[in-house]
Amino acid sequence: MNVELKDIQKTFGMVHANGGISLKIPAGTIQGILGENGAGKSTLMKILSGFIRPDQGEILLDGHTVSIHSPADAIRLGVGMLHQDPLDFPPLRVIENFILGSAGGLLPDQGAVLRDFKKLAGQFGFSLDPEAYVDSLTVGERQQLEILRLIWLGASVMIFDEPTTGISTAQKMKLFAALCLLAEQGKTVLFVSHKLDDVEGLCSRVAVLRQGYLVGEAKQPYSTKKLVEMMFGKTISVGGRKPCRADKVTVNLSKLRVEDYRLKVRDVNLDVHCGEVIGLAGMEGSGQGLFLRAVGGMTHTVGGKILIDGRDLTGRSYQTFKKHGVAFLPAARLEEGLVPGLTLTEHFILAEEAKGFFINWDKGRLLAQERIKEFDVRGIPANTVESLSGGNQQRALLALLRDSLNLLLLEHPTRGLDIESVIYIWNKLKERCQKGTAILFVSSDLEEILQYSDQVLVFFSGKVTPPLDASTLTTEKLGELIGGKGWPESTDEGKLA
Amino acid sequence: MNSSSVLLGLAGVLYGAAPIMFAVIGETITERAGIINLSMNGTILLSAMGGFAVAVGTGSIVMGFLAGALIGALVALVVAFSSITLKQSQVAVGFVLALLCRDLSYFLGHAYISKAGPRLITIPLPALSGIPILGTLFFKQDVMTYLSFVIIFLVWFWIFRTRPGLMLRGIGERPAAAFVRGANVNRLRYLYTIIGGAVAGLAGPTFSLSVKAGWAGPLSGLDGYGWIALSITIFGGWNPFRAALGVYLFSFLQWLGLVLQPFLPSIPTQVLQVAPFPLMILTLLLVNISDAEWVTRMLAAMPERPRRWMMKLLRTLRASPPASLGVPFESE
Numbered sequence: 001m002n003v004e005l006k007d008i009q010k011t012f013g014m015v016h017a018n019g020g021i022s023l024k025i026p027a028g029t030i031q032g033i034l035g036e037n038g039a040g041k042s043t044l045m046k047i048l049s050g051f052i053r054p055d056q057g058e059i060l061l062d063g064h065t066v067s068i069h070s071p072a073d074a075i076r077l078g079v080g081m082l083h084q085d086p087l088d089f090p091p092l093r094v095i096e097n098f099i100l101g102s103a104g105g106l107l108p109d110q111g112a113v114l115r116d117f118k119k120l121a122g123q124f125g126f127s128l129d130p131e132a133y134v135d136s137l138t139v140g141e142r143q144q145l146e147i148l149r150l151i152w153l154g155a156s157v158m159i160f161d162e163p164t165t166g167i168s169t170a171q172k173m174k175l176f177a178a179l180c181l182l183a184e185q186g187k188t189v190l191f192v193s194h195k196l197d198d199v200e201g202l203c204s205r206v207a208v209l210r211q212g213y214l215v216g217e218a219k220q221p222y223s224t225k226k227l228v229e230m231m232f233g234k235t236i237s238v239g240g241r242k243p244c245r246a247d248k249v250t251v252n253l254s255k256l257r258v259e260d261y262r263l264k265v266r267d268v269n270l271d272v273h274c275g276e277v278i279g280l281a282g283m284e285g286s287g288q289g290l291f292l293r294a295v296g297g298m299t300h301t302v303g304g305k306i307l308i309d310g311r312d313l314t315g316r317s318y319q320t321f322k323k324h325g326v327a328f329l330p331a332a333r334l335e336e337g338l339v340p341g342l343t344l345t346e347h348f349i350l351a352e353e354a355k356g357f358f359i360n361w362d363k364g365r366l367l368a369q370e371r372i373k374e375f376d377v378r379g380i381p382a383n384t385v386e387s388l389s390g391g392n393q394q395r396a397l398l399a400l401l402r403d404s405l406n407l408l409l410l411e412h413p414t415r416g417l418d419i420e421s422v423i424y425i426w427n428k429l430k431e432r433c434q435k436g437t438a439i440l441f442v443s444s445d446l447e448e449i450l451q452y453s454d455q456v457l458v459f460f461s462g463k464v465t466p467p468l469d470a471s472t473l474t475t476e477k478l479g480e481l482i483g484g485k486g487w488p489e490s491t492d493e494g495k496l497a
Numbered sequence: 498m499n500s501s502s503v504l505l506g507l508a509g510v511l512y513g514a515a516p517i518m519f520a521v522i523g524e525t526i527t528e529r530a531g532i533i534n535l536s537m538n539g540t541i542l543l544s545a546m547g548g549f550a551v552a553v554g555t556g557s558i559v560m561g562f563l564a565g566a567l568i569g570a571l572v573a574l575v576v577a578f579s580s581i582t583l584k585q586s587q588v589a590v591g592f593v594l595a596l597l598c599r600d601l602s603y604f605l606g607h608a609y610i611s612k613a614g615p616r617l618i619t620i621p622l623p624a625l626s627g628i629p630i631l632g633t634l635f636f637k638q639d640v641m642t643y644l645s646f647v648i649i650f651l652v653w654f655w656i657f658r659t660r661p662g663l664m665l666r667g668i669g670e671r672p673a674a675a676f677v678r679g680a681n682v683n684r685l686r687y688l689y690t691i692i693g694g695a696v697a698g699l700a701g702p703t704f705s706l707s708v709k710a711g712w713a714g715p716l717s718g719l720d721g722y723g724w725i726a727l728s729i730t731i732f733g734g735w736n737p738f739r740a741a742l743g744v745y746l747f748s749f750l751q752w753l754g755l756v757l758q759p760f761l762p763s764i765p766t767q768v769l770q771v772a773p774f775p776l777m778i779l780t781l782l783l784v785n786i787s788d789a790e791w792v793t794r795m796l797a798a799m800p801e802r803p804r805r806w807m808m809k810l811l812r813t814l815r816a817s818p819p820a821s822l823g824v825p826f827e828s829e
Contacts, residue, residue, distance in 0.1 A: 051677070072679030087674035089667055091817065100663050101678025108660050260797055300794070 001062055001078055001156040001188055002027050003048070008057035010043055017043040018054070019212040027156075030179055030189040032203030034196070036231055036418035037389050040212040041192045042084075045159045048190075049081035050074035061157070080155030084162040086142040090135035097134055098149050120148045124178045138284070140171030147178060158182060159190040164198050165416055168283055169446065169479055176202050194418045196227060197447075232420055243454050244433050246274040250406045251295070251438060256304035258294040263287050263462045265294075267304070270457070270467065272407065274436040277429075279449035279470065282459030282482055288442045289411065291459070295440060296328040296409045297321035309406050325406035331415060331442075333393045338385040344368050344396060345381040351400045375399040376424065391421030398428050408432065410441035414448060426452055446475050446482075460484045506752055508634050514748035515645035516541070516703035520726035521733060521740045522648050523697030527573065529656060529735055530689035531669040531821045534576050535591025537697060538723025539598025544568040544701025545719055546606035549712045552702070553614045561615070562641075562702045569698015570691045572598060577690040581683050584825050599720065609712045617641060617707040641703045648696070653737040665689060669819030672826035682826045700726075725774055732781050734816025747777050784814045 003025040010018040018040050025031045035041045046052045048059060050068040058065050061077060068074045071081070088097050098117055099108050117130055126144040134142060143163055150158060160179070164172050179189050179202065193199050199206055205219045208230040216230045251272035258265045265287040272278060280288040293299040295306065297318040305314050308324045318328070330336035338347065348371060349364040368381035377395045379388050385396060394417060401408070413429070414422040429439060429452075443449050449456055455467040458481040465481060480486045520537055527534045534540075544565035552561025572594060580587040617639040626636040635646070656662040664685070667675035672682045704719055705712055729747060733740025750773035758769055786792055792811075796804055 070679070071677040075679070081677075087671065087677050089670045089674060091670060091820070092663075092666065096663060099660070100667050101675070101680070102660075104660060106659050106661070108663070 002060075003079075003157055003188055003190075004060040004063075005044070005048065006058040006060065008044060008047055008059075009055045010047060010052065011055060016040075016212040018047070018057075020057070021209070021212075021214045023207055023214060023217075025188055025190065027188050028183055028186045029205060030183050030191055030203045032199040032206035033190060033192040033209065034194065034199050034206050034227065034231060035209035036194055036420060037391060037416075038211075039194075039209040039231075041194075041209050042161060043212075044209070045081060045161055045190065045192055048074070048157075049079055049159055051081070075150070075153050075155060078154055078156040079159070080150035080153065080157070081159040082143060082146045082150065082161065082163060084165060086139070086146045088134050088142055088146060090133075092134060093130070094128055094132050094134060094137070094145055095130040097145060098130070098152070102153065116152060117148065120152060124148070124181060125174065126178075138167070138171070140167035140175065143167065143171075143175065144178075151182075155187070157188045157190070159192065161192045162194070162416075163191070164193065164195060168444070168482075170483065172198075194231075196224060196419070200224065200227075228419070231418075242430060244275040244430070245454055246276075246436060248274045248436075250274045250309055250436075252305075252307040253295065254305045254307075256291075256294065256306065257302040258287075258290050258299055259302050260290060260299075263290060265291050265459075265462050265464060268457075268464050272438045272440065274406075274438055275433045276455065277433060277439045277441070277453045278467065279453030279456045280440060280442045280459065281446065281449050281456055281478060284444060286459040286482075287462045287464070288457070288459040291464070292409050292411065292440060292442050293328075295407070296326055298328065325402075325404065326409065327401050327405050327407070328409040329394075329397050329401075329411065329413065331411035333390065333397060334386055337397050338393060340386040341384060343382050343384050344372065344377070344379060347385065347396065347400060351402075371399040375428065391417045391425075394421065394425055395428075398425065404435070405432065405437045408437050408439045410439065412443055413441055414443070414445070422448075446478055450475065450478065458482060460487065463487065504630065504633050506756065508637065510745065510748045510752045511634065512638055512642050513708055513751065514744045515642045516700040516708055517722060517726055517729065517744045517747065518645040518648070518741065519703060520697045520700040520723065521729045521744050522652050522737055523569070523693045523695070523700070524726060524730040525693075525733060525735055525737060525740055526652060526656075526665075526696060527690050527693030528730060528822055529665050529669045529819060530686045530693075531672060531819055531824065531826070532577065532580060532686055532690045533587045533591060533823050534573055534690060534694060534697070535588055535727065536572050536576060536594035536598060536723075537726050538720065539595040539602070540569050540572045540694065540697055541700045541704070541723045541726075542602040542717075542719050543572065543598040544698040545705040545717065546602040546609065546701070546712055548702030549614055549705035550606065550609050552706055553609060553612055556615070558615045558617065558706055561706050562699060565700075565702035566695040566698040568701070570695040573690045573694020573697075576694070577687045580825065581686055581690075587823050595723065603714050606712055606714060610714050612712065614711060615706060616710040639707055641699070641707055644699075645703075649737045649741045656737070666819070668826075669821055672821050672824075676826070686826070697726075721774065725777055728778055728781050731816070731818070732777070732784060734784075735819060736816070739816070743777075743780075746780070747773055750776055784816065786811070786814075 005021060005023045008018050008021045021044055033041050043052065047054045050071045050073050059068060066077055068077065089100065095114060095117065099113055114130060121128055126148065128141060128145055163175060167175070179191065183189050191199065191203055200222050205217065206222065207217045208215050208227065210231060210233060218227065249271045253268055253270040256268040268291065280292060282288045290299060294301050297313065297316055297320065301314060305312060308321065308326060311324060313321055313324060334340055345364045345368040348368045349359055365381050372379065372381065375395045375398060377392050377399060379392055385393060388396065394413065414425055433439060450470055450473060453470040456470050456473055456478065457467055458465045458478065460482065520541060524534060524537060547568045548561040548565035551564035552558050575594060576587065576591055579585040579590045619637060619639050622636040626632040656665060664675060664680050667678065668680055668682050668685050676682050709718060725747060729740060729743040732743040754769035754772055758766055796807060799807065
């Protein structure tokens with residue numbers, strides 16, 4: 001189906017989310033929609049899929065003007081959208097999710113639906129158990145379910161909003177294969193992303209949005225430099241590798257064991273030097289998260305020792321770890337890291353641990369202003385944290401950290417952030433390394449792991465590799481290890497490096 | 498005590514459970530849609546009084562039950578309007594309604610205290626009532642008790658087997674996703690809140706025209722049942738069958754309190770009368786104990802085999818509420 005958007009406008013309060021965007025997308029293509037966070041991509045897609053109404057503008061499908069008032073209208077017209085966090089029902093079964101919302105009589109014909117489901121799943125090479133509960137699936141599998149459902153409902157225009165966030169490399173390959181198949185079948189695929197690599201690798205054409213406006217279109221082959229320029233209005237370069245590992249050991253782990261009811265991480269021996277960055281790689285839930293939290297004193301260890309700066313802190317609480325210069329930045333920024341409802345000023349006042357009963361508001365505001373400037377947070381002291389974008393929340397979290405730290409623990413430090421923020425955040429982190437802080441971070445982004453770590457630990461269902469030198473490690477090798485290939489028979493020997 | 502009197506006692510357990518069943522099933526329907534109707538205690542009292550008054554006034558027992566359902570629906574409408582349309586706190590509105598309706602029932606029902614009124618009669622079902630044991634238990638009851646059996650199956654079937662029922666689960670779980678799939682979330686929430694209220698409204702007249710026939714104001718002894726119905730709804734995990742189990746368990750405990758009285762003369766009768774209420778709440782705690790962190794920790798420390806077994810048990814016991822229970826929905 002040919003899609004045409006004509007002069008789409010939408011304002012939220014004072015913000016032009018879409019300032020008159022016109023775009024033509026022919027059938028059978030994979031169209032990339034590129035832009036940093038807040039560029040208006042999601043708004044435009046939500047308008048096309050009926051989730052929000054435009055203030056002005058027209059949508060044409062195969063040359064006919066259509067009016068889309070709701071997502072249900074959109075799907076009737078053949079437009080379906082896969083949301084970043086798939087809009088499904090976690091406690092229901094796969095097949096129930098599949099049926100929910102489809103037209104038909106009082107009693108759904110389970111048998112017929114099951115046949116359709118299996119046929120479609122086979123077509124795309126997805127293996128989903130129809131009886132499984134959705135909350136037991138990975139994000140990648142939930143996407144697959146939504147794709148099948150939308151096709152089953154007759155979607156011929158399919159929108160994918162940041163679909164590569166939070167899924168594994170293998171699932172990404174599967175997803176891309178499915179998208180190519182959809183395009184071959186003559187469907188129109190819109191691929192919304194802020195990841196240049198993904199867009200370049202998949203899309204036959206791309207439209208770049210910036211601050212609510214369409215700033216340019218490009219076709220294969222792309223010039224990365226040009227795309228980046230369009231996205232940000234300026235050129236950005238990733239800084240080179242700057243190892244600043246010192247000789248002093250700041251954290252020493254010996255025979256560390258951590259367990260939860262699913263997983264056992266056994267006998268990890270590790271020396272972390274001042275200024276060193278260690279990346280923890282692995283599929284989600286392979287033990288790296290558990291390990292990270294154990295090193296920060298947030299999970300009880302079952303055995304072994306944790307020495308921070310020479311002091312044995314095994315079995316102590318996070319508060320004690322914190323006193324000894326350990327800080328933790330969680331992946332769930334708003335849920336675990338910040339306090340929604342409180343302003344930036346209030347956050348800085350809380351983090352200061354100042355003495356006295358009354359709050360010195362003037363001092364707090366000044367402090368907030370100072371830090372906001374220093375960390376380039378786009379907001380004012382009176383903004384509540386939930387009103388900030390993801391990138392700015394992460395900047396605020398960094399700004400809240402104490403000045404001198406021995407160890408900084410990060411969970412997915414740049415998940416969901418645009419390139420500019422990613423580079424900014426890592427520059428700030430590197431500054432800390434130069435001052436002697438060691439960093440341990442978990443990430444599902446292999447490029448990030450290789451780009452910024454000095455050493456890498458790979459986790460696979462609780463097993464841990466000895467520290468691997470990041471400068472000699474390749475993406476392929478890392479990918480294999482993460483997928484459980486190329487492991488030595490026994491890794492209980494401890495560290496080799 | 499001989500076996501036939503035990504059997505009659507157990508039949509009485511089913512009979513006495515009927516009003517609580519309506520309240521619990523009604524609340525289950527409402528909460529499945531994502532709305533908490535906390536006014537249950539007031540709904541029961543007001544519909545008991547209203548149903549009795551209408552039955553006395555019109556001389557028709559059917560009108561009494563219809564009036565009860567209507568009162569339940571109206572109270573639910575207030576909850577729906579204030580929470581869905583006005584976006585007010587469901588808890589606050591429900592709580593105030595619970596108190597208001599209770600006092601309203603005492604105030605408005607003053608004239609009907611100790612008046613003689615109609616009472617449902619037992620209708621043994623032909624043939625079925627002749628079956629040994631089961632006949633006495635299930636088939637020598639009154640109409641509302643039969644209805645309390647039927648409604649369990651009916652509502653279960655609707656929620657878990659039909660297409661609209663699937664959507665009902667959807668709007669309570671994740672209204673945004675249900676909206677994307679074509680549901681008019683707020684209209685459906687209105688509908689199910691009112692239906693749930695009407696079903697719960699049958700509880701009152703089932704008390705005042707059958708189980709505890711008559712109206713005696715504060716002495717009717719109905720105050721408190723609404724709160725226990727709310728907790729049984731949680732115990733029931735928003736599943737009619739499990740909810741029914743909870744209702745019968747509660748009714749059984751009440752009967753046990755009566756039966757045990759002569760054997761335990763040292764315990765004041767009040768204790769035995771009140772005991773089912775805290776017992777029910779303890780059961781509720783037990784059911785959701787797997788959420789506690791110390792339990793997870795304890796489990797992690799257990800050896801493999803008993804741990805698996807415990808996990809399985811806890812998972813079966815566990816019931817998680819509709820994810821959007823009490824959360825208003827706004828399409829962007």
